[in-house]
Amino acid sequence: MSDTNVAAETKQTARELMIPKFSFRKHGGLVALLIILAFNIAVTPNFLQMQTLFVNISQVATIAIVAVGMSLVIATGGIDLSVGAVMAVAGALAPIIFQSSLGVEYPVAGLVLSVLIPVLVAALCGLFNGTLVCVLKVQPIIATLILFISGRGIAMVMTNGQLQTFNMPSFSLLGTGKLLGFPFQGWLALGIAAVVAWIVGKTLFGRYLLAIGGNEKSAHLAGAPVRKVKIAAYVICGSLSGIAGLIVVAINSASDAARIGNLMELDAIAAAVVGGAVLSGGRAPIFGAVLGAMIIQLVKYTLLANGVADEVALIAKSMIIVAAVYIQQSRKE
Amino acid sequence: MHSSLLKMHGINKAFGGVSALRGAELEIGQGEVHALIGQNGAGKSTLIKILTGVYRRDSGTVDFNGKASTISNPREAQSSGISTIYQELTLVPLRSVTENIVLGYEPRRIGGLIDWKEAHRRSQEILARFNIDIDVKAPLGTYSTAIQQLVAIARAVSLNAKLVIMDEPTSSLDDNEVAVLFSVVKSLKESGVSVLYVSHFLDELFKICDRVTIMRDGQTVKNVAIEDTSKLDLIANMLGRNADDIESAGMTEFAKGEAKTGDVILKTKNVATKRLLRKFDLKIHRGEIVGLGGLLGSGRTEAARAIFGVDELTQGEIHLAKGVPQPVTPKQAIAAGIGFLSEDRKSEGIIPDMSVRENLTLALLPNLSRFGHIDHAREKELVASFISALGIKTAHMDQPIRELSGGNQQKVLLARWLVTNPSLLILDEPTRGVDVGAKLEIQSIIRRYVDKGLAVLLISSEFEELVEGADRIVVLQDGISVSELKNPGITEDTLVRAIAHHHTPEQQAVPRQENAHV
Incomplete structure (x- = not known):
């Protein structure tokens, strides 16, 4: 009897010894975030200041919002390269609306419409992507490449390729306002993540989404409306990109179609993957994507704050993706 | 040579x-x-x-x-x-x-x-x-x-x-x-x-x-x-x-007339699809097991896919209970009270990364949710009852299904359909690749439900399973339903003979007794 106890105990210790390795796989993102934070506290000047926190929150919010949408698309086994371009479309559209004669005459209606219409257009972009993928069976990477290229072009045409500056404090609140002392878009990102996480975890749509990503044929035979669910994932991703585009414009009080959301697709995919999404589908860790976005933002910030050149920062970002994919591979086994 | x-x-x-x-x-x-x-x-x-x-x-x-x-x-x-x-x-x-x-x-x-x-x-x-x-x-x-x-x-x-x-x-x-x-x-x-x-x-x-x-x-x-x-x-x-045995087994045991077991639940007429199926006729009543006999490639699985709304019909009609339209998607088929346990458990059955619970309720989901929100309490209750009723061996209902043995995976998939309370269940090779114990359990579960009025369309390459399980066997050749055998009286030999017997579409119109020659 005592012998078995000893054996059990040894087993217990052995298991405890294995915990760090095991949990690194599962909570690698969290560990990485803590390491980067610790590094910054030690090295980066003035890191522990409210100002730094606010800057990072306002920057990370857009990545997080888009990454949440991207997670849904990736969960279906797809990918959306057009998110950055869709941000540009939405971002270019908003000032045009509230600066139009109608917007000037009825400022409240103009403000509301300048939020609603761009998000609606972004949703339509998602619908376009989803239709190409699900109805015309175009591969997601190609289907979304179309808007990736043409979307930014459309945004440039709408603004004549010029920087549009504006003075519209009520709209700029979206990017500069504060709620309970923290940047508004930080709350917005958290709220969106919470709602989407609830959708994924608790609703019919979420269950179908994961089932379709996990095994589309099985899901179809079990009655899942495969096409609708997949298209919806692209539409949600498009809409969230639209919201992110508005935030970027609001932060700058200017819209520059050439720059809004530039390279956002890479950040969003990286955030989702770092957060635990699997490119073959079937998983949608929403808060993981938020965590991934935080890591990517912090790495960017760290490099910038320590005077590392932009080009080098890009290389660093790609290293994160490589590391994330590596961890993902080992997770599969 | x-x-x-x-x-x-x-x-x-x-x-x-x-x-x-x-x-x-x-x-x-x-x-x-x-x-x-x-x-x-x-x-x-x-x-x-x-x-x-x-x-x-x-x-x-x-x-x-x-x-x-x-x-x-x-x-x-x-x-x-x-x-x-x-x-x-x-x-x-x-x-x-x-x-x-x-x-x-x-x-x-x-x-x-x-x-x-x-x-x-x-x-x-x-x-x-x-x-x-x-x-x-x-x-x-x-x-x-x-x-x-x-x-x-x-x-x-x-x-x-x-x-x-x-x-x-x-x-x-x-x-x-x-x-x-x-x-x-x-x-x-x-x-x-x-x-x-x-x-x-x-x-x-x-x-x-x-x-x-x-x-x-x-x-x-x-x-x-x-x-x-x-x-x-x-x-x-x-x-x-x-x-010679097969030959002499003859067709004398064919029963004539229809001993009705219950209302007609499904009737197909002249059904054809792009995949193999050319002329498929079938009638199933409440509380009976109808087997589909035939060699590989005779169109058995394709018949199931046609009924379940997976493959588009190029010809013919499918009649369900009065007022229920012919299903053209699996979703509609499920809503019409049909279940389909597919032959390929891995690629068309389980969702490997999902839990036993999520796999089990996948087909029932629309009935488990209100305004898109899943009733988790009821889901857990149902899953627990099916795990115990079917004797599914799993650590807990949230264990990923891929970690279960083949037989237990199959039981979960069977439960996926039984929980929807179907009136017709199509079983395509329900016991393939499961061990003997699980096989007997699965067969007895099916029997239990049939006794309560479930109709089953059974596809099996094991003649023993068909002969002993089915009340009637419809024999398919090259996508055409060519003959029908009726239990009691079917032996493996009569079945083999019916499968081997050469039929042409024209012969089909001729009364079966006159076909008794090779």
Whole structure:
């Protein structure tokens, strides 16, 4: 009897010894975030200041919002390269609306419409992507490449390729306002993540989404409306990109179609993957994507704050993706 | 018989102590079209894989082209003149026809560059030998499966193949395409190339094969010239039964009239689909098990897919209870009270990363949710009750289903349908690949539900399961429901006979008793 106890105990210790390795796989993102934070506290000047926190929150919010949408698309086994371009479309559209004669005459209606219409257009972009993928069976990477290229072009045409500056404090609140002392878009990102996480975890749509990503044929035979669910994932991703585009414009009080959301697709995919999404589908860790976005933002910030050149920062970002994919591979086994 | 090109003798092969081949034999003559048939698991593919160097034989001799063969990998098989056309094509659909034909053997110019002009010319010439005139510069994937298959054959021939192995070449072809394929096989034969032809479609063999080798349980049971045999004889040998017994079992036990067990739940009339099904008639009542009998490729699974709204009907009607429209998607079929346990548990059944709970309730979800929100409490309650009622062995209901044994996975999938409280459940090979214990449990679960009024359409390759389980058996041949047997009175022999008996569509109209001749 005592012998078995000893054996059990040894087993217990052995298991405890294995915990760090095991949990690194599962909570690698969290560990990485803590390491980067610790590094910054030690090295980066003035890191522990409210100002730094606010800057990072306002920057990370857009990545997080888009990454949440991207997670849904990736969960279906797809990918959306057009998110950055869709941000540009939405971002270019908003000032045009509230600066139009109608917007000037009825400022409240103009403000509301300048939020609603761009998000609606972004949703339509998602619908376009989803239709190409699900109805015309175009591969997601190609289907979304179309808007990736043409979307930014459309945004440039709408603004004549010029920087549009504006003075519209009520709209700029979206990017500069504060709620309970923290940047508004930080709350917005958290709220969106919470709602989407609830959708994924608790609703019919979420269950179908994961089932379709996990095994589309099985899901179809079990009655899942495969096409609708997949298209919806692209539409949600498009809409969230639209919201992110508005935030970027609001932060700058200017819209520059050439720059809004530039390279956002890479950040969003990286955030989702770092957060635990699997490119073959079937998983949608929403808060993981938020965590991934935080890591990517912090790495960017760290490099910038320590005077590392932009080009080098890009290389660093790609290293994160490589590391994330590596961890993902080992997770599969 | 011509002089022999290939002689495999006394081949033994075991996988981890389980013997797959026991003294198997195969002899193919020069320029001969040779059929290799047998049920699933008879050892056909193992024998072919030994021939092509995929597996190493444990013992036995292989002589090819007059000398002892030393082939130890597929590449060597190819270079010594054995080409295999697999069921799943192994070509590159996005590259041009030419590239596919010359892949790995491209003609070179000085400096090592590929001589495309010569490559295209050569491809065209090779295809012309089979009367195929297509644009060789176009991507292969733009052509039909049949053309792709012919390109694969052309490639094989261009590599100076002496023996071409075709594994189920016609399973994805339509009638016209099959005709083209046959003419290619004939021209191969005329040019002295031998063909090893593996097929489940026995009627085909009589059209193009010279000899046939029959395998059963890892052994070669017969090697006979095609004109000296009959379809009945082939089937009897495949199944290991005596042809005379099957013959004398006769059709006398056919019951006539319809002893109704309950209301008609499903009726199909003249149903045809693009996949194999040509004329399928069926009637199922409440509380009965109707079996679908037939060889592989006779259209059993396709019949199930048609009823369940997976495949589009090209002809015919499906009638359910009054007022319920004909389902055109699985979702509608489920709503109409039908369930479909598919044959391929891995690729069409489980969602491997999801939990037992999520897998079990997948088909029920719409009824488990209000305004899109899943009622988790009720879900857990239902799952718990089914886990205990069906004896599903799982650590907890949130364990990923991939971690369960095959039998328990199957029980979860069965529960996925039972929990929807269907009026008709289609079971496609419900006990395949599960151990004996689980098999008996699954059968008794099904019986329990049938006694309570569930109607079941049972597809099984195990005749025992059909004969003992089904109240009636509808026999399919080449996508046509040709006859019906009624229990009590069905024996495995009568079933085999009904399956082997040759029917033509015209004969179908004739009363069954008059069909009793072979």
